[in-house]
Amino acid sequence: MAEGRPTTGSPHVEVTSYVGRQLEIVEAKRLLGASSLVTLTGPGGVGKTRLATRVAEAVKPAFGGSAVFVALGDLREPELLVSTVASSLGLGDRSTRSGVDVVVDNLRARRLLLVLDNCEHLIEACAWFSDALIKACPELVILATSRQSLGVVGERVLPVPPLEVPDDEDTALSTAELAKLDAVQLFADRATAVVPSFALTDDNIADVARLCRALDGLPLAIELAAVRLRSLSVRQLADRLDKRFTLLTRGYRQGPSRHETLRALTDWSHELCTMPERLLWARASVFTGSFDLDAAEAVCAGEGLPASAVLDLLDGLIDKSILVREEEDQGTARYRMLETIRQYGEERLRAHGTLTELRRRHRDWYYELAKSFEEDWFGPDQVSWIGRLVREHANLRGALDFCASSPEEAVVGLEMVRVIKEYWLIRGFNTEGRIWLGRLMDVAPDEAPGRADALWMYGFLALVQGDEHGYDTALTIADEIAERTGDDVARAYVRHVRGYAALMGNDGERSAELFRTAAESLEQHQDLAGELWSTYNYGLALSLAGELDRGRQVLRDCVDRYVAQGEVFWRSWALWSSSAAEYLFGDLEAAVRAGNDLLRLQHGIGDRAVTAFSLTVHAGCAAHLGEPVRAAKLLGAATTVWQTLGASPANYTAFIKPMERDIELVTGALGTEKAAEEFLTGTALSFEDAVRYALREDVAADAVPPVVANPLTKRENEIAELVATGMTNREIADRLVIARRTAETHVDHILGKLGFTNRTQIAAWVQRSRQN
Secondary structure, eight states, X not given: OOOOOOOOOOOOOOOSOOOOOHHHHHHHHXXXXXXXXXEEEOOTTSOHHHHHHHHHHHHGGGGTXXXXXXXXXXXXXXXXXXXHHHHHTTOOOOOSSOHHHHHHHHHTTOOEEEEEEOOGGGHHHHHHHHHHHHHXXXXXXXXXXXXXXXXXXXXEXXXXXXXXXXXXXXXXXXXXXXXXXXXXXXHHHHHHHHSTTOOOOTTTHHHHHHHHHHTTTOHHHHHHHHGGGGTSOHHHHHHHHHHHXXXXXXXXXXXXXXXXXXXXXXXXXXXXXXXXXXHHHHHHTTOSSOBOHHHHHHHHOBTTBXXXXXXXXXXXXXXXXXXXXXXXXXXXXXXXXXXXXHHHHHHHHHHTTOHHHHHHHHHHHHHHHHHHHHHHSSSTTHHHHHHHHHHTHHHHHHHHHHHTTSHHHHHHHHHHHHHTHHHHHHHTOHHHHHHHHHHHHHHSOTTOTTHHHHHHHHHHHHHHTXXXXXXHHHHHHHHHHHHHHTOHHHHHHHHHHHHHHHHHTTOHHHHHHHHHHHHHHHHHTTOHHHHHHHHHHHHHHHHHTTOHHHHHHHHHHHHHHHHHHTOOXXXXXXXXXXXXXXXXXXXXXXXXXXXXXXXXXXXXXXXXXXXXXXXXXXXXXXXXXXXXXXXXXXXXXXXXXXXXXXXXXXXSGGGHHHHHHHHHHHHHHXXXXXXXXXXXXXXXXXXXXXXXXXXXXXXXXXXXXXXXXXXXXXHHHHHHHHHHTTOOHHXXXXXXXXXXXXXXXXHHHHHHHHTXXXXXXXXXXXXXXXXX
């Protein structure tokens, strides 16, 4: 059994100061208090993303510190929108239900600000998704950025204007007065970064004002222009911009639109680049998201651009604000283009007829990276390899998108998927994996090599998500192809997946036989990772079949082999299998020890699926070891993690009766009300705190806070009681005949006074208060 942890969406770190926008920030905060969906609209380069980031930070306290930022600029596939948001929310991907239902269930009672950044290229998907969320989640507020509104009922649109610029009539204003205008402030700030001695003076303020007017107050245009101060004075820069933009007005009464202004400024930045810099700009536009120096040299070098020159050219494009430099935690520099700049470069490639060639080069580089991952991931560098693919996830998507463009490229795509399958499994990208496999199989020739592998992978992901029809159909076809083509490895994996299905159905004997034969075949073909994957499941299956001692030995040997390889991800699942076998049929103390070993591994991994399984087993062990309070809390913590995965241990038949037995033991020992109280306390633990509690590293969850000094007012106590019944803020407002905002304010005050972060903690506190 295996599943990976989610990713978390976040805005790009601001590397320059933020200037102006105070009025917009105030208005956005007001709208967020009055509507469930607010969209910041405006042209590219106007600063919507940075404004959204600032607004989100400003309003986070009103949401209990809960704000999630989902950057969509790198996402090209509308069908991946929901799973991308779910991943940013920390939700798993193991449910047969639709992704939107899983997200709705998680957010239905949560007070949260969700920021969806750069929606314009996914406008229909974002509109549908946002509408579904706000209808079902009364405590959710969405802040979107887009070049156009989403068109959803109830949406409040806040156009983001360019920065305030001096009017032609502002000649009477002093230098100090002009310096207060946002556009002038921004130019001065960026100019100082380029020329440290720069300052606004009576001698240059008129030229700065003229320049800001010419750029129409667009922040991106101002930043691009400021870079030219390395070689031009402010007056020279303003003169050149005036000449450039007057060309746009010929034959028109009106001046250039803001789009034309930015386009002309980008054209000018392009013309001021050297020919090699222009080449690199265009060729680097095929990257999706960020990229590093090695990738740039491999993909972009070629005719007219030697690899030895790429580093200096990257430096030149950073100087000209065409590229943004980012530094990862590992100390490796990466580069990114703003989307407006990237699209400009892509247009150049398309115009020259080289876009397909460069996209193929891009795909080839990431295909080679994927093959290197296959060769090296199963060992001591596993965590760093997974981290590297996480950083390249957007580029992997871009490469697969290219593969889905034609039958011959789809063949390469199927092989690429095969070699990175462990990455998908470890990270839990079940829906995304099925989408790519489906797209590639739809395009690839029927007899394409790798189709059997694609089908068993699709079948496995469908099985994990509870899609029995999808699983059975895919496995049947995969088996037929493997038999017809004599593909023994694919045949072994088909048996492995069928063994997994039998294991979930508690058919130990059939599962053990399937896993045994799969492991033997994979060993013969020197597929060590696959062999051990089958082997640890074989050990658990033997235990289910009544052969505990034999199963123990298989699992011990398997764990030892993982340790010898320096492997950690699958070792966690092997340890869980050992823990589960002991919990179900053997030594409870041994179950706890194995579970603790795997949870310690999770400090650096954070695999929510194996953690959910482990917390469930820990709860069961505590119930039988005379610790009912601890069992109830652990079961509550496990339930919270299971909910984030959109799944339940009840999907695994072997656990149903033992869990029912454990719950009866706990409620019998504590009573229903006390058991429910402790369960609620456990549900309020964060993922990290739940792991620490299971490991007994933090016993804070065992301490029941005293209730003697109730800090709440009479009204707040009344509202806390309603929160404990499960009411939303809107329902509380209706019950008490008060404004929803008033109810929200009261709940925020309750959270603050009690030192809590969520409503579940309030409910648990109310339960304890009643008993005291």
